Amino acid sequence: MGVWDFDAIGTRWQIVMPAAPDDGVRERVSAVIDAFDREWSRFRPDSLVTTLSGGGRVTAPVDAADMLDTYVALSRATEGAVNPLVGGSLARRGYDAAYSLTDGGAAPAPAAWDDVLSWAHGVLQLSAPALIDVGALGKGRLVDLVAAALGDEPAVVDAGGDIRVRGRTERIALEHPYDSATAIGVWEITDGALCASATNRRAWGDGLHHVLDARTGQPVRTVAATWVAAPTAMIADAAATALFFDGGVALAHEWDAPWVRMLSDGRVEWSPGCPADLFLPR
Template identity: 60%
Template sequence: MHIWRFEAIGTRWEVATAHAVPAERRRAVTELIAAFDAAWSRFRRDSLVSSLREGGRVAAPPDAAAMLSVYAELGRATEGAVTPLIGTALEALGYDSGLSLRAGRPVPAPAHWERMLRWDDAALTLAGPALIDVGAVGKGRLVDRVLEALAPLPGPVTVDASGDLRVRGGAIRVALEHPYDPAMAVGVVPVADAALCASAGNRRAWADGMHHVLDGRTGLPVRTWAATWALAADAMHADAAATALFFDGGAGLADQWGVHWVRMATDGRIERSPGFPGELFTR
Protein backbone atom coordinates (compact mmCIF):
# COMPACT_ATOMS: atom_id res chain seq x y z
CA MET A 1 0.00 0.00 0.00
CA HIS A 2 1.30 3.44 -0.99
CA ILE A 3 0.33 6.54 1.00
CA TRP A 4 0.36 10.06 -0.43
CA ARG A 5 -0.18 12.78 2.18
CA PHE A 6 -0.61 16.51 1.53
CA GLU A 7 -2.28 19.64 2.93
CA ALA A 8 -5.09 21.34 0.98
CA ILE A 9 -8.17 23.48 1.65
CA GLY A 10 -7.08 23.86 5.26
CA THR A 11 -7.04 20.15 6.07
CA ARG A 12 -4.84 17.08 5.82
CA TRP A 13 -5.39 14.60 2.99
CA GLU A 14 -4.26 10.99 2.74
CA VAL A 15 -4.56 8.97 -0.47
CA ALA A 16 -3.94 5.24 -0.12
CA THR A 17 -3.37 3.26 -3.32
CA ALA A 18 -2.19 -0.17 -4.39
CA HIS A 19 0.44 1.46 -6.60
CA ALA A 20 2.34 4.73 -6.30
CA VAL A 21 0.45 7.68 -7.77
CA PRO A 22 2.33 8.82 -10.91
CA ALA A 23 3.55 12.40 -11.14
CA GLU A 24 1.01 13.35 -13.81
CA ARG A 25 -1.88 12.10 -11.64
CA ARG A 26 -0.54 14.05 -8.67
CA ARG A 27 -0.42 17.17 -10.82
CA ALA A 28 -3.99 16.57 -11.98
CA VAL A 29 -5.19 16.22 -8.38
CA THR A 30 -3.25 19.30 -7.25
CA GLU A 31 -4.67 21.40 -10.09
CA LEU A 32 -8.19 20.14 -9.44
CA ILE A 33 -8.04 21.08 -5.76
CA ALA A 34 -6.48 24.47 -6.53
CA ALA A 35 -9.29 25.29 -8.98
CA PHE A 36 -11.96 24.21 -6.50
CA ASP A 37 -10.38 26.35 -3.78
CA ALA A 38 -10.12 29.37 -6.08
CA ALA A 39 -13.82 29.10 -6.83
CA TRP A 40 -15.36 28.18 -3.47
CA SER A 41 -13.12 29.27 -0.60
CA ARG A 42 -14.65 32.12 1.38
CA PHE A 43 -11.31 32.40 3.21
CA ARG A 44 -9.64 33.82 0.06
CA ARG A 45 -10.23 37.41 -0.97
CA ASP A 46 -9.51 36.46 -4.59
CA SER A 47 -11.99 33.58 -4.76
CA LEU A 48 -15.09 33.58 -6.90
CA VAL A 49 -17.46 33.46 -3.91
CA SER A 50 -15.65 36.41 -2.30
CA SER A 51 -16.10 38.40 -5.49
CA LEU A 52 -19.86 37.82 -5.22
CA ARG A 53 -20.35 38.93 -1.63
CA GLU A 54 -22.01 42.20 -2.70
CA GLY A 55 -24.01 40.41 -5.37
CA GLY A 56 -23.40 39.96 -9.07
CA ARG A 57 -23.15 37.43 -11.87
CA VAL A 58 -20.19 35.24 -12.84
CA ALA A 59 -19.56 32.28 -15.08
CA ALA A 60 -20.72 29.17 -13.27
CA PRO A 61 -17.75 27.24 -11.88
CA PRO A 62 -17.61 23.46 -12.12
CA ASP A 63 -19.58 21.77 -9.34
CA ALA A 64 -22.04 24.67 -8.95
CA ALA A 65 -25.07 22.80 -10.27
CA ALA A 66 -24.22 19.56 -8.48
CA MET A 67 -23.63 21.15 -5.08
CA LEU A 68 -26.38 23.76 -5.13
CA SER A 69 -28.97 21.22 -6.27
CA VAL A 70 -28.12 19.18 -3.16
CA TYR A 71 -28.40 22.35 -1.08
CA ALA A 72 -31.91 22.87 -2.44
CA GLU A 73 -32.88 19.45 -1.08
CA LEU A 74 -31.15 20.18 2.23
CA GLY A 75 -32.96 23.49 2.60
CA ARG A 76 -36.38 21.98 1.97
CA ALA A 77 -35.80 19.05 4.33
CA THR A 78 -34.51 21.22 7.20
CA GLU A 79 -36.90 24.14 6.63
CA GLY A 80 -34.09 26.56 5.88
CA ALA A 81 -31.64 25.51 8.59
CA VAL A 82 -29.05 24.38 6.03
CA THR A 83 -28.20 27.04 3.46
CA PRO A 84 -25.26 27.95 1.20
CA LEU A 85 -25.62 31.60 2.31
CA ILE A 86 -24.36 30.85 5.83
CA GLY A 87 -21.00 32.57 5.30
CA THR A 88 -21.89 35.92 6.88
CA ALA A 89 -23.36 34.13 9.93
CA LEU A 90 -20.09 32.21 10.37
CA GLU A 91 -18.09 35.43 10.06
CA ALA A 92 -20.28 37.14 12.67
CA LEU A 93 -19.33 34.46 15.21
CA GLY A 94 -15.61 34.77 14.47
CA TYR A 95 -15.14 31.99 11.92
CA ASP A 96 -13.94 34.50 9.36
CA SER A 97 -11.15 34.66 6.77
CA GLY A 98 -8.67 35.76 9.43
CA LEU A 99 -9.93 33.15 11.93
CA SER A 100 -10.34 35.87 14.55
CA LEU A 101 -12.55 33.49 16.62
CA ARG A 102 -14.12 36.50 18.34
CA ALA A 103 -17.84 35.90 18.50
CA GLY A 104 -20.07 38.88 17.86
CA ARG A 105 -23.81 39.25 17.55
CA PRO A 106 -25.43 36.33 15.66
CA VAL A 107 -26.61 37.09 12.14
CA PRO A 108 -29.21 34.77 10.56
CA ALA A 109 -28.65 33.77 6.95
CA PRO A 110 -30.94 35.32 4.33
CA ALA A 111 -34.28 33.53 4.25
CA HIS A 112 -35.45 31.77 1.09
CA TRP A 113 -31.93 31.64 -0.29
CA GLU A 114 -33.02 30.17 -3.64
CA ARG A 115 -34.65 33.52 -4.46
CA MET A 116 -31.25 35.22 -4.08
CA LEU A 117 -28.88 32.61 -5.46
CA ARG A 118 -29.52 31.30 -8.97
CA TRP A 119 -27.47 28.96 -11.08
CA ASP A 120 -27.43 27.10 -14.37
CA ASP A 121 -24.74 25.64 -16.60
CA ALA A 122 -23.67 29.11 -17.73
CA ALA A 123 -23.87 31.46 -14.75
CA LEU A 124 -23.98 31.83 -10.99
CA THR A 125 -25.98 34.87 -9.86
CA LEU A 126 -26.38 36.38 -6.40
CA ALA A 127 -29.12 38.99 -6.21
CA GLY A 128 -27.84 40.87 -3.14
CA PRO A 129 -25.17 41.01 -0.44
CA ALA A 130 -24.42 37.57 1.04
CA LEU A 131 -21.48 35.22 1.43
CA ILE A 132 -21.61 31.74 -0.05
CA ASP A 133 -20.19 28.91 2.05
CA VAL A 134 -20.52 25.36 0.71
CA GLY A 135 -19.10 23.68 3.81
CA ALA A 136 -22.05 21.29 4.13
CA VAL A 137 -21.21 19.56 0.85
CA GLY A 138 -17.97 21.00 -0.51
CA LYS A 139 -15.34 18.73 1.01
CA GLY A 140 -17.36 15.65 0.15
CA ARG A 141 -17.73 16.85 -3.43
CA LEU A 142 -13.99 17.42 -3.66
CA VAL A 143 -13.26 13.93 -2.29
CA ASP A 144 -15.44 12.54 -5.10
CA ARG A 145 -13.64 14.65 -7.69
CA VAL A 146 -10.21 13.57 -6.45
CA LEU A 147 -11.26 9.92 -6.64
CA GLU A 148 -12.46 10.52 -10.20
CA ALA A 149 -9.07 12.02 -11.07
CA LEU A 150 -7.43 8.82 -9.79
CA ALA A 151 -9.69 6.56 -11.85
CA PRO A 152 -6.84 5.34 -14.13
CA LEU A 153 -5.03 3.79 -11.16
CA PRO A 154 -5.52 0.02 -10.83
CA GLY A 155 -6.46 -1.60 -7.54
CA PRO A 156 -8.13 -0.19 -4.44
CA VAL A 157 -8.00 3.54 -3.69
CA THR A 158 -8.98 5.40 -0.52
CA VAL A 159 -9.23 9.20 -0.46
CA ASP A 160 -9.40 10.55 3.10
CA ALA A 161 -9.78 14.30 3.74
CA SER A 162 -9.41 14.29 7.54
CA GLY A 163 -12.27 11.91 8.18
CA ASP A 164 -14.41 12.55 5.12
CA LEU A 165 -13.43 9.62 2.96
CA ARG A 166 -14.37 7.43 0.02
CA VAL A 167 -13.18 3.94 -0.86
CA ARG A 168 -13.04 2.40 -4.35
CA GLY A 169 -12.28 -1.23 -5.05
CA GLY A 170 -11.70 -2.28 -1.48
CA ALA A 171 -12.94 -2.11 2.09
CA ILE A 172 -11.72 -0.56 5.35
CA ARG A 173 -13.06 -0.43 8.91
CA VAL A 174 -13.45 3.06 10.34
CA ALA A 175 -13.85 4.02 14.00
CA LEU A 176 -16.54 6.56 14.86
CA GLU A 177 -14.66 9.03 17.05
CA HIS A 178 -16.33 9.99 20.32
CA PRO A 179 -17.03 13.74 20.14
CA TYR A 180 -16.02 14.30 23.78
CA ASP A 181 -12.93 12.05 23.83
CA PRO A 182 -10.92 11.60 20.60
CA ALA A 183 -9.13 8.63 22.17
CA MET A 184 -12.43 6.70 22.27
CA ALA A 185 -14.86 5.46 19.62
CA VAL A 186 -18.61 5.07 19.82
CA GLY A 187 -18.51 2.32 17.20
CA VAL A 188 -16.96 1.01 14.00
CA VAL A 189 -18.32 0.67 10.48
CA PRO A 190 -17.03 -1.12 7.37
CA VAL A 191 -16.71 1.12 4.31
CA ALA A 192 -16.61 -0.86 1.05
CA ASP A 193 -16.92 0.96 -2.28
CA ALA A 194 -18.69 3.75 -0.42
CA ALA A 195 -18.12 7.04 1.38
CA LEU A 196 -18.23 7.94 5.07
CA CYS A 197 -18.42 11.52 6.31
CA ALA A 198 -18.67 12.86 9.85
CA SER A 199 -19.41 16.16 11.52
CA ALA A 200 -19.07 17.21 15.15
CA GLY A 201 -19.38 20.29 17.28
CA ASN A 202 -16.00 19.64 18.90
CA ARG A 203 -14.25 20.16 15.57
CA ARG A 204 -13.73 23.79 14.57
CA ALA A 205 -14.95 24.99 17.96
CA TRP A 206 -13.95 28.18 19.78
CA ALA A 207 -14.95 30.78 22.37
CA ASP A 208 -17.84 29.92 24.68
CA GLY A 209 -19.64 27.06 22.98
CA MET A 210 -19.16 28.33 19.43
CA HIS A 211 -18.73 25.81 16.60
CA HIS A 212 -19.13 25.67 12.85
CA VAL A 213 -22.52 23.90 12.54
CA LEU A 214 -24.97 26.78 12.50
CA ASP A 215 -28.72 26.95 12.09
CA GLY A 216 -29.19 29.36 9.21
CA ARG A 217 -32.50 30.58 10.67
CA THR A 218 -30.87 31.86 13.86
CA GLY A 219 -27.17 32.20 13.05
CA LEU A 220 -26.39 30.18 16.19
CA PRO A 221 -24.65 26.82 16.68
CA VAL A 222 -26.89 23.80 17.07
CA ARG A 223 -27.07 22.40 20.60
CA THR A 224 -29.09 19.18 20.39
CA TRP A 225 -26.65 16.94 18.51
CA ALA A 226 -22.95 16.54 19.21
CA ALA A 227 -21.81 14.41 16.27
CA THR A 228 -23.11 12.72 13.14
CA TRP A 229 -21.85 10.07 10.72
CA ALA A 230 -23.25 9.22 7.28
CA LEU A 231 -22.45 6.32 4.95
CA ALA A 232 -23.42 6.82 1.30
CA ALA A 233 -22.49 5.80 -2.21
CA ASP A 234 -20.65 9.11 -2.76
CA ALA A 235 -18.95 11.56 -0.45
CA MET A 236 -21.00 14.62 -1.43
CA HIS A 237 -24.25 13.02 -0.24
CA ALA A 238 -22.54 11.58 2.83
CA ASP A 239 -21.20 15.04 3.69
CA ALA A 240 -24.60 16.64 3.09
CA ALA A 241 -26.41 14.05 5.20
CA ALA A 242 -23.92 14.44 8.05
CA THR A 243 -24.86 18.13 8.24
CA ALA A 244 -28.59 17.57 7.76
CA LEU A 245 -28.65 15.12 10.69
CA PHE A 246 -28.11 18.01 13.12
CA PHE A 247 -31.61 19.26 12.28
CA ASP A 248 -35.21 18.10 12.22
CA GLY A 249 -35.87 16.58 8.81
CA GLY A 250 -32.28 15.48 8.31
CA ALA A 251 -32.84 11.84 9.19
CA GLY A 252 -35.79 11.66 6.80
CA LEU A 253 -33.71 13.10 3.96
CA ALA A 254 -30.85 10.68 4.66
CA ASP A 255 -33.31 7.78 4.57
CA GLN A 256 -34.76 9.11 1.32
CA TRP A 257 -31.27 9.17 -0.20
CA GLY A 258 -30.54 5.64 1.00
CA VAL A 259 -27.86 6.89 3.40
CA HIS A 260 -27.05 4.93 6.55
CA TRP A 261 -26.36 7.14 9.56
CA VAL A 262 -25.58 7.50 13.26
CA ARG A 263 -25.93 10.59 15.42
CA MET A 264 -25.06 11.28 19.04
CA ALA A 265 -26.96 13.82 21.13
CA THR A 266 -25.25 16.21 23.49
CA ASP A 267 -26.69 14.20 26.40
CA GLY A 268 -25.03 11.01 25.11
CA ARG A 269 -28.04 9.37 23.45
CA ILE A 270 -27.34 7.67 20.13
CA GLU A 271 -29.70 7.13 17.20
CA ARG A 272 -29.01 5.16 14.04
CA SER A 273 -30.73 4.33 10.80
CA PRO A 274 -32.47 0.97 10.41
CA GLY A 275 -29.99 -1.57 9.11
CA PHE A 276 -26.91 0.50 9.89
CA PRO A 277 -24.09 -1.92 8.97
CA GLY A 278 -21.67 -0.98 11.74
CA GLU A 279 -21.30 -1.85 15.40
CA LEU A 280 -22.05 0.65 18.16
CA PHE A 281 -20.43 0.42 21.59
CA THR A 282 -23.03 2.54 23.43
CA ARG A 283 -26.79 2.74 23.52
Protein backbone atom coordinates in the same frame (compact mmCIF):
# COMPACT_ATOMS: atom_id res chain seq x y z
CA MET B 1 1.01 0.13 -0.29
CA GLY B 2 1.48 3.82 -1.03
CA VAL B 3 0.34 6.51 1.41
CA TRP B 4 0.32 10.22 0.54
CA ASP B 5 -0.33 12.70 3.36
CA PHE B 6 -0.72 16.42 2.78
CA ASP B 7 -2.59 19.51 3.97
CA ALA B 8 -5.15 21.35 1.82
CA ILE B 9 -8.28 23.47 2.32
CA GLY B 10 -7.59 23.70 6.03
CA THR B 11 -7.58 19.97 6.75
CA ARG B 12 -5.30 16.93 6.67
CA TRP B 13 -5.62 14.57 3.71
CA GLN B 14 -4.49 11.00 3.30
CA ILE B 15 -4.62 9.04 0.06
CA VAL B 16 -3.91 5.31 0.14
CA MET B 17 -3.26 3.39 -3.10
CA PRO B 18 -1.57 0.10 -4.04
CA ALA B 19 1.59 2.08 -4.86
CA ALA B 20 2.72 5.60 -4.05
CA PRO B 21 1.11 8.05 -6.50
CA ASP B 22 3.54 9.30 -9.13
CA ASP B 23 4.20 12.94 -9.99
CA GLY B 24 1.48 12.98 -12.63
CA VAL B 25 -1.19 11.79 -10.18
CA ARG B 26 -0.03 14.27 -7.55
CA GLU B 27 -0.17 17.11 -10.06
CA ARG B 28 -3.72 16.16 -11.14
CA VAL B 29 -4.93 15.96 -7.55
CA SER B 30 -3.29 19.26 -6.62
CA ALA B 31 -4.84 20.93 -9.67
CA VAL B 32 -8.32 19.63 -8.78
CA ILE B 33 -8.04 20.88 -5.20
CA ASP B 34 -6.67 24.27 -6.22
CA ALA B 35 -9.39 24.80 -8.82
CA PHE B 36 -12.15 23.93 -6.34
CA ASP B 37 -10.59 26.17 -3.70
CA ARG B 38 -10.27 29.11 -6.11
CA GLU B 39 -13.95 28.80 -6.92
CA TRP B 40 -15.61 27.98 -3.60
CA SER B 41 -13.37 29.08 -0.71
CA ARG B 42 -14.71 32.05 1.24
CA PHE B 43 -11.30 32.28 2.95
CA ARG B 44 -9.44 33.34 -0.22
CA PRO B 45 -9.58 36.97 -1.35
CA ASP B 46 -9.18 35.86 -4.97
CA SER B 47 -11.89 33.18 -4.97
CA LEU B 48 -15.03 33.30 -7.06
CA VAL B 49 -17.35 33.39 -4.05
CA THR B 50 -15.39 36.25 -2.46
CA THR B 51 -15.52 38.17 -5.72
CA LEU B 52 -19.26 37.53 -5.96
CA SER B 53 -20.02 38.43 -2.33
CA GLY B 54 -20.93 42.02 -3.18
CA GLY B 55 -23.52 40.83 -5.68
CA GLY B 56 -23.35 40.30 -9.43
CA ARG B 57 -22.91 37.41 -11.82
CA VAL B 58 -20.11 35.10 -12.92
CA THR B 59 -19.74 32.00 -15.04
CA ALA B 60 -20.95 29.14 -12.89
CA PRO B 61 -18.39 26.52 -11.86
CA VAL B 62 -19.06 23.04 -13.20
CA ASP B 63 -20.02 21.93 -9.66
CA ALA B 64 -22.59 24.66 -9.09
CA ALA B 65 -25.73 22.86 -10.26
CA ASP B 66 -24.99 19.55 -8.51
CA MET B 67 -24.10 21.22 -5.22
CA LEU B 68 -26.76 23.92 -5.15
CA ASP B 69 -29.53 21.58 -6.30
CA THR B 70 -28.58 19.41 -3.31
CA TYR B 71 -28.75 22.49 -1.11
CA VAL B 72 -32.36 22.96 -2.20
CA ALA B 73 -33.16 19.49 -0.86
CA LEU B 74 -31.20 20.19 2.35
CA SER B 75 -32.94 23.49 2.93
CA ARG B 76 -36.41 22.09 2.34
CA ALA B 77 -35.82 19.07 4.58
CA THR B 78 -34.45 21.17 7.47
CA GLU B 79 -36.97 24.02 7.03
CA GLY B 80 -34.19 26.47 6.18
CA ALA B 81 -31.66 25.48 8.84
CA VAL B 82 -29.15 24.55 6.11
CA ASN B 83 -28.52 27.42 3.70
CA PRO B 84 -25.57 28.11 1.35
CA LEU B 85 -25.66 31.84 2.23
CA VAL B 86 -24.68 31.12 5.85
CA GLY B 87 -21.15 32.37 5.16
CA GLY B 88 -21.89 35.82 6.56
CA SER B 89 -23.35 34.30 9.73
CA LEU B 90 -20.25 32.16 10.23
CA ALA B 91 -17.94 35.11 9.61
CA ARG B 92 -19.84 37.21 12.15
CA ARG B 93 -19.36 34.50 14.80
CA GLY B 94 -15.60 34.61 14.19
CA TYR B 95 -15.14 31.91 11.54
CA ASP B 96 -14.09 34.48 8.96
CA ALA B 97 -11.41 34.77 6.30
CA ALA B 98 -8.90 36.05 8.85
CA TYR B 99 -9.84 33.34 11.38
CA SER B 100 -10.36 36.09 13.94
CA LEU B 101 -12.41 33.74 16.18
CA THR B 102 -13.99 36.89 17.62
CA ASP B 103 -17.73 36.57 18.13
CA GLY B 104 -19.76 39.45 16.74
CA GLY B 105 -23.10 37.92 17.68
CA ALA B 106 -25.75 35.89 15.93
CA ALA B 107 -27.14 36.94 12.58
CA PRO B 108 -29.45 34.79 10.46
CA ALA B 109 -28.63 34.05 6.84
CA PRO B 110 -30.98 35.36 4.13
CA ALA B 111 -34.10 33.22 4.54
CA ALA B 112 -35.29 33.08 0.91
CA TRP B 113 -31.77 32.27 -0.23
CA ASP B 114 -32.77 30.76 -3.58
CA ASP B 115 -34.41 34.07 -4.49
CA VAL B 116 -31.07 35.81 -3.87
CA LEU B 117 -28.82 33.11 -5.37
CA SER B 118 -29.43 31.60 -8.80
CA TRP B 119 -27.42 29.17 -10.94
CA ALA B 120 -29.28 28.76 -14.22
CA HIS B 121 -27.93 28.68 -17.79
CA GLY B 122 -24.30 28.45 -16.76
CA VAL B 123 -24.43 31.64 -14.67
CA LEU B 124 -24.02 31.96 -10.91
CA GLN B 125 -25.69 35.13 -9.70
CA LEU B 126 -26.30 36.97 -6.43
CA SER B 127 -28.97 39.65 -6.59
CA ALA B 128 -27.80 41.16 -3.27
CA PRO B 129 -24.59 41.07 -1.23
CA ALA B 130 -24.14 37.69 0.50
CA LEU B 131 -21.39 35.20 1.23
CA ILE B 132 -21.71 31.67 -0.12
CA ASP B 133 -20.48 28.86 2.11
CA VAL B 134 -20.68 25.30 0.74
CA GLY B 135 -19.39 23.69 3.93
CA ALA B 136 -22.46 21.47 4.31
CA LEU B 137 -21.33 19.33 1.38
CA GLY B 138 -18.36 20.95 -0.36
CA LYS B 139 -15.59 18.87 1.21
CA GLY B 140 -17.46 15.72 0.27
CA ARG B 141 -17.78 16.96 -3.28
CA LEU B 142 -14.05 17.64 -3.43
CA VAL B 143 -13.28 14.16 -2.07
CA ASP B 144 -15.31 12.71 -4.97
CA LEU B 145 -13.38 14.85 -7.46
CA VAL B 146 -10.03 13.83 -6.00
CA ALA B 147 -11.02 10.15 -6.11
CA ALA B 148 -11.90 10.55 -9.80
CA ALA B 149 -8.54 12.22 -10.47
CA LEU B 150 -6.72 9.15 -9.15
CA GLY B 151 -7.83 7.00 -12.06
CA ASP B 152 -9.27 3.51 -11.76
CA GLU B 153 -6.94 1.98 -9.16
CA PRO B 154 -8.24 0.96 -5.73
CA ALA B 155 -7.92 3.90 -3.38
CA VAL B 156 -9.01 5.46 -0.11
CA VAL B 157 -9.31 9.25 0.04
CA ASP B 158 -9.66 10.71 3.53
CA ALA B 159 -10.08 14.47 3.96
CA GLY B 160 -10.43 15.06 7.68
CA GLY B 161 -13.10 12.40 8.17
CA ASP B 162 -14.83 12.63 4.79
CA ILE B 163 -13.78 9.33 3.21
CA ARG B 164 -14.27 7.77 -0.22
CA VAL B 165 -13.34 4.11 -0.71
CA ARG B 166 -12.95 2.53 -4.16
CA GLY B 167 -12.02 -1.00 -5.17
CA ARG B 168 -11.47 -2.25 -1.63
CA THR B 169 -13.07 -2.59 1.80
CA GLU B 170 -12.08 -0.34 4.68
CA ARG B 171 -13.01 -0.55 8.37
CA ILE B 172 -13.39 3.00 9.68
CA ALA B 173 -13.55 4.00 13.33
CA LEU B 174 -16.28 6.38 14.49
CA GLU B 175 -14.37 8.84 16.67
CA HIS B 176 -16.02 9.77 19.95
CA PRO B 177 -16.65 13.54 19.77
CA TYR B 178 -15.78 14.00 23.45
CA ASP B 179 -12.70 11.73 23.48
CA SER B 180 -10.67 11.56 20.26
CA ALA B 181 -8.65 8.62 21.63
CA THR B 182 -11.71 6.34 21.58
CA ALA B 183 -14.37 5.24 19.10
CA ILE B 184 -18.06 4.49 19.53
CA GLY B 185 -17.93 1.88 16.78
CA VAL B 186 -16.57 0.91 13.38
CA TRP B 187 -18.15 0.98 9.94
CA GLU B 188 -17.08 -1.24 7.05
CA ILE B 189 -17.25 0.56 3.71
CA THR B 190 -16.81 -1.04 0.29
CA ASP B 191 -16.91 1.12 -2.85
CA GLY B 192 -18.67 4.03 -1.22
CA ALA B 193 -18.26 6.93 1.15
CA LEU B 194 -18.50 7.60 4.85
CA CYS B 195 -18.63 11.20 6.06
CA ALA B 196 -18.57 12.51 9.61
CA SER B 197 -19.30 15.87 11.15
CA ALA B 198 -18.82 16.90 14.77
CA THR B 199 -19.14 20.02 16.86
CA ASN B 200 -15.74 19.46 18.48
CA ARG B 201 -14.09 20.17 15.13
CA ARG B 202 -13.64 23.78 14.02
CA ALA B 203 -14.77 24.97 17.45
CA TRP B 204 -13.74 28.12 19.29
CA GLY B 205 -14.88 30.57 21.96
CA ASP B 206 -17.67 29.76 24.36
CA GLY B 207 -19.54 26.90 22.70
CA LEU B 208 -19.05 28.23 19.16
CA HIS B 209 -18.49 25.84 16.26
CA HIS B 210 -19.01 25.58 12.53
CA VAL B 211 -22.50 24.02 12.52
CA LEU B 212 -24.87 26.98 12.66
CA ASP B 213 -28.63 27.07 12.25
CA ALA B 214 -28.93 29.47 9.32
CA ARG B 215 -32.32 30.67 10.58
CA THR B 216 -30.84 32.08 13.78
CA GLY B 217 -27.05 32.21 13.38
CA GLN B 218 -26.76 30.13 16.56
CA PRO B 219 -24.63 26.97 16.88
CA VAL B 220 -26.39 23.63 17.14
CA ARG B 221 -26.60 22.40 20.74
CA THR B 222 -28.55 19.13 20.63
CA VAL B 223 -26.36 16.96 18.37
CA ALA B 224 -22.62 16.38 18.88
CA ALA B 225 -21.62 14.21 15.92
CA THR B 226 -23.03 12.47 12.85
CA TRP B 227 -21.85 9.75 10.45
CA VAL B 228 -23.46 8.81 7.13
CA ALA B 229 -22.67 6.26 4.43
CA ALA B 230 -23.66 6.86 0.80
CA PRO B 231 -22.44 6.06 -2.72
CA THR B 232 -20.77 9.49 -2.98
CA ALA B 233 -19.01 11.62 -0.42
CA MET B 234 -21.04 14.69 -1.40
CA ILE B 235 -24.32 12.98 -0.50
CA ALA B 236 -22.85 11.48 2.67
CA ASP B 237 -21.50 14.90 3.69
CA ALA B 238 -24.81 16.61 2.97
CA ALA B 239 -26.81 14.06 4.95
CA ALA B 240 -24.33 14.26 7.84
CA THR B 241 -25.03 18.00 8.01
CA ALA B 242 -28.79 17.54 7.76
CA LEU B 243 -28.77 15.14 10.72
CA PHE B 244 -27.94 18.01 13.08
CA PHE B 245 -31.45 19.32 12.46
CA ASP B 246 -35.08 18.23 12.43
CA GLY B 247 -35.80 16.74 9.03
CA GLY B 248 -32.36 15.20 8.63
CA VAL B 249 -33.54 11.69 9.45
CA ALA B 250 -36.28 11.82 6.81
CA LEU B 251 -33.84 13.15 4.20
CA ALA B 252 -31.26 10.43 4.92
CA HIS B 253 -34.05 7.86 4.57
CA GLU B 254 -35.11 9.41 1.26
CA TRP B 255 -31.52 9.16 0.03
CA ASP B 256 -31.21 5.57 1.34
CA ALA B 257 -28.22 6.67 3.42
CA PRO B 258 -27.68 4.77 6.72
CA TRP B 259 -26.52 6.92 9.61
CA VAL B 260 -25.39 7.16 13.22
CA ARG B 261 -25.47 10.25 15.42
CA MET B 262 -24.51 11.11 18.98
CA LEU B 263 -26.62 13.62 20.83
CA SER B 264 -25.06 16.21 23.10
CA ASP B 265 -26.13 14.24 26.18
CA GLY B 266 -24.16 11.19 24.99
CA ARG B 267 -27.08 9.12 23.70
CA VAL B 268 -26.51 7.42 20.35
CA GLU B 269 -29.13 6.99 17.63
CA TRP B 270 -28.90 5.07 14.35
CA SER B 271 -31.00 4.29 11.32
CA PRO B 272 -32.93 1.00 11.05
CA GLY B 273 -30.66 -1.71 9.70
CA CYS B 274 -27.56 0.46 9.98
CA PRO B 275 -24.55 -1.81 9.28
CA ALA B 276 -22.16 0.03 11.62
CA ASP B 277 -20.77 -2.07 14.48
CA LEU B 278 -21.46 0.11 17.51
CA PHE B 279 -19.79 -0.49 20.86
CA LEU B 280 -23.05 0.04 22.71
CA PRO B 281 -25.93 -2.05 24.07
CA ARG B 282 -28.33 -2.61 21.19
